[in-house]
Amino acid sequence: xxxxxxxxxxxxxxxxxxxxxxxxxxxxxxxxxxxxxxxxxxxxxxxxxxxxxxxxxxxxxxxxxxxxxxxxxxxxxxxxxxxxxxxxxxxxxxxxxxxxxxxxxxxxxxxxxxxxxxxxxxxx
Amino acid sequence: xxxxxxxxxxxxxxxxxxxxxxxxxxxxxxxxxxxxxxxxxxxxxxxxxxxxxxxxxxxxxxxxxxxxxxxxxxxxxxxxxxxxxxxxxxxxxxxxxxxxxxxxxxxxxxxxxxxxxxxxxxxxxxxxxxxxxxxxxxxxxxxxxxxxxxxxxxxxxxxxxxxxxxxxxxxxxxxxxxxxxxxxxxxxxxxxxxxxxxxxxxxxxxxxxxxxxxxxxxxxxxxxxxxxxxxxxxxxxxxxxxxxxxxxxxxxxxxxxxxxxxxxxxxxxxxxxxxxxxxxxxx
Numbered sequence: 001x002x003x004x005x006x007x008x009x010x011x012x013x014x015x016x017x018x019x020x021x022x023x024x025x026x027x028x029x030x031x032x033x034x035x036x037x038x039x040x041x042x043x044x045x046x047x048x049x050x051x052x053x054x055x056x057x058x059x060x061x062x063x064x065x066x067x068x069x070x071x072x073x074x075x076x077x078x079x080x081x082x083x084x085x086x087x088x089x090x091x092x093x094x095x096x097x098x099x100x101x102x103x104x105x106x107x108x109x110x111x112x113x114x115x116x117x118x119x120x121x122x123x124x
Numbered sequence: 125x126x127x128x129x130x131x132x133x134x135x136x137x138x139x140x141x142x143x144x145x146x147x148x149x150x151x152x153x154x155x156x157x158x159x160x161x162x163x164x165x166x167x168x169x170x171x172x173x174x175x176x177x178x179x180x181x182x183x184x185x186x187x188x189x190x191x192x193x194x195x196x197x198x199x200x201x202x203x204x205x206x207x208x209x210x211x212x213x214x215x216x217x218x219x220x221x222x223x224x225x226x227x228x229x230x231x232x233x234x235x236x237x238x239x240x241x242x243x244x245x246x247x248x249x250x251x252x253x254x255x256x257x258x259x260x261x262x263x264x265x266x267x268x269x270x271x272x273x274x275x276x277x278x279x280x281x282x283x284x285x286x287x288x289x290x291x292x293x294x295x296x297x298x299x300x301x302x303x304x305x306x307x308x309x310x311x312x313x314x315x316x317x318x319x320x321x322x323x324x325x326x327x328x329x330x331x332x333x334x335x336x337x338x339x340x341x342x343x344x345x346x347x348x349x350x351x352x353x354x355x356x357x358x359x360x361x362x363x364x365x366x367x368x369x370x371x372x373x374x375x376x377x378x379x380x381x382x383x384x385x386x387x388x389x390x391x392x393x394x395x396x397x398x399x400x401x402x403x404x405x406x407x
Contacts, residue, residue: 017379018229026226034219038212041401045208048406053186062407069402073395080222080391082384090146090153098160102167109171113178120181 033079040068155385159392162354166396169350170403173343185336187405193260204405210253211401214355217246218394221362225387228380233369236383240366243390247359254352261344267326267334268301271317275299279318280308284326289315344404351400354393361386 018026044065051061078084083091139145146153177184188203195206220242227235266279277297286292296310297317309317325334333341365386374380 016229017231020230023226023230026229027223030219030222030226034215037215041208041211041215044402044406045204048188049203052188065402065406069398072398076218076391076395076398080218080394081388082225087145087147090148090156093146094156094160098163101164102171105167105171106174109175110178113175116179117181120179 029079033075036075037072040072044068149381151385152381152388155388159388162392163396166347166350166399169343169347170399173347173404176339176343180337180339182337185340187407190261190335191257191405195256206253206257207401207405210250210257211397213246213249213253214394214397217243217250218391220246221387221390225380225384228374228383231375231378231380233372233375236369236374236380237366240362240369240383244359244362244366247355247362247390251352251355251359254348254355258345258348261341262327262329264327264334267324269297269318269321270323270325272320272322274322276301277309277317280310289318347400347404351393351396354396358386358390358393361389 047061047064051057083094144150144153148156187207191207192201192203193206194200194202220239224236224239224243227239263284266282268276268278271277277299278301280296280298281292281294283289283292283295289295294310295314295318296308297314299305299307299309323332325332327334328341328344330338330342330345332338335341365382368374368382369380374382
């Protein structure tokens, strides 16, 4: 098996360097993500201005904010931080433990705080 | 960049030792692990914010109503426009950083210098914007007083630094502000009520603030402050790497991986701000 593409110890993979032509494609992707992030941010601010908290539409807007944030975060991590180009094993080593712990923490925090709110409202 | 990591390796030899199974260098992997731990810290802060906010039984302040000022424009009503601008500055500086990384992959020293310089400029702009926002948040508006009867009355004039209240022109107090029973008192009556006040709440500090419960300002200071500290240290690291690039260190080394590693940190700072923007300001 050919072994010269492998990383020995902490050597930098010289093949990670790319040519002028490859650079054009990479920059094209960067421009696309830039426009996407900007447009999503503008949509978020505009929605925030036109739809106030407490109105009927607010829950929809709130969840759309969360979805849009996750989309933005996904593009930043995958393209800007190049995690999308890394090996699958590294991707999961980074994302899975974090996601597991934080989803659990959020679940606990939100359910417990809602319950506390109910108790303080009803019994004090 | 897709070159090395995308190559298929026989799984039998992948974990055999002697090289990185992740196909990344030690430094880059450790930067990722550091970022995961830092992400846990920030998530913990935002989760704590969510906990306090959901358990609070009163009216929690709304971002659009608190942050609507803009520098040099006086008393404006531009909800979150300034924060959105800060977000945009940080996104753009993230873009210039990734362009610096891309130039590094082509061993284009001039390109790296140019884009890294813009990244540093963007970082300074963001830190400066945050300083302005903090100053504005701490100073606040004219504020309100708690009267001797325990009522809340908003001041019509900013009296901070005024020694003799009777010299303030058009001084007045607004009771039940923003409701149907809104009531304005002025002249000697207002001055007397002001003189008998229990408390004057103006702007924000760690104990009280005019926007809402004390935790609101505390979370604002801690979350944006912790993030601002990250931005500041990111700018410092970028400057150090910038000087190393200018002196040709990475040219001699044959690759610009150090720019990639600082780039990871810088993108992470942007990533955190995306979440702070949504969960602290928008929602």
